[in-house]
Amino acid sequence: MQREIVLVEGAGFCFGVKRAIDIAFDVAKIHKKGVFTLGPIIHNPQVVEKLQELGVKPIEDISEQNDIKTLIIRAHGISKKRLDELKSLGYEIIDATCPFVKKAQSIAEKLDSEGYQVLIIGDKEHPEVKGIFSYAGQKAVVVSNCNEIPILNKKLGIIQQTTQPLSKVKEILNAIINSLSEFEEIRIFNTLCNFTAKRLESTGKVAKDVDIMIVIGGKNSANTTQLANLCKKMGVKTYHVENTQEIDKNWFKDVKKIGITAGASTPQWIIDEIIDKIKCL
């Protein structure tokens, strides 16, 4: 039986992660030794393993290694201070920080230099936020919900962790606007990467038009689970899988049209393997 497979536009890695991984593989081709990524390049063991086979190793602490020649900065970015330190140690630095994160860092730095207190909407423990925060000056604050907004300066510059949900950002902005009379100026830059929202939207469109949906990604991945829940909510039969082994041919009986989507941490080759397996069933 001939089956049609529809792959959702933007399924899998986001632009910044894809770019960082491509950079790591490119560097691995050029340098055979002494290449390290500062922290795992992505929270996906298969990708990290593949890179290790090519000689690119993740390290947390540079003092653990004395054969470092090249250091790759992952998509999240790092703090200004750490970047300066690493540069001063004479390593070759390959900066694979996502351009959207880089933009947020540079807006934070500009706002601080122009006298704004910088407020970052995001999770203060997230590496991306730690990096951005280091560019945002002494007065900077990180806010993750409406209940923790501190007393703020009269001239306020607001940016966001690139992956924050739009709904939460709006909620915090509205709470700040409610105290408008306490401010001289509120300057809001949109530093959100709307990739996740777009993928969700595209997934919804495909789900409407197929017999079953295969959602690929970690079972504990928040964004993948969100994709699966959306499909289920739309009434289409949905399977959330992590790899080809989980694919069951009984799912595809009498199925003519199959939709495929994947979370932000799912590499393209896993998507390709699953598509190949379905084609061969």
Next chain:
Amino acid sequence: MQREIVLVEGAGFCFGVKRAIDIAFDVAKIHKKGVFTLGPIIHNPQVVEKLQELGVKPIEDISEQNDIKTLIIRAHGISKKRLDELKSLGYEIIDATCPFVKKAQSIAEKLDSEGYQVLIIGDKEHPEVKGIFSYAGQKAVVVSNCNEIPILNKKLGIIQQTTQPLSKVKEILNAIINSLSEFEEIRIFNTLCNFTAKRLESTGKVAKDVDIMIVIGGKNSANTTQLANLCKKMGVKTYHVENTQEIDKNWFKDVKKIGITAGASTPQWIIDEIIDKIKCL
């Protein structure tokens, strides 16, 4: 019987109106002839009459007069084009534009020159808004409620007519924030004059503590009526009067403490006359 009279702080003219009137009276002392105000300096016939006695006449159209030497710009301000025209005609221009309005004009000009589309929250027919609008560039828009927000540019600068109610401003800002994903940057300057809000607050405090409240100002004045309504709502006996003639001595039987407040268009001498009359009852 000894009565105590408490005058609300900030009762009567706002800072900008008071300043413009003071300037007009000062000019009248120096120049004996050829002094005009562009439009009535305030919508209060008694003030306009007093100035006319001193030789300062209101005109709408400069072509009506050929003996103009000095022109006073009133607190609302005028358009950039008109100001330039008047200057080029060689008149002495005394600019009594309220400093808060002047600030809004200059922010509008700066935002436009830095590539922002300027959005003014206010009443597009109001002279103040017409003046500010003339500084705000080709792309500028005026918005008075949530239902009339047009499609906006990605880089938006927002200011307010100085006397807009804070609640309405917040509502419109929240509606714009709701479309955050359509913007690169939203830059909000607080150009509100919080005088009206402060007067309302001070009136409420006095009303709590007196036996009756005398609210002075035009019966058709929105801000005076708002003051009277607040006092009534607080359960204190309240009289809304325009002049001394309306004061009735029967109101003050067994009254020990009298609160007095006044709307933004009420001159100080009317307040003084009424206080004097009450003292003599």
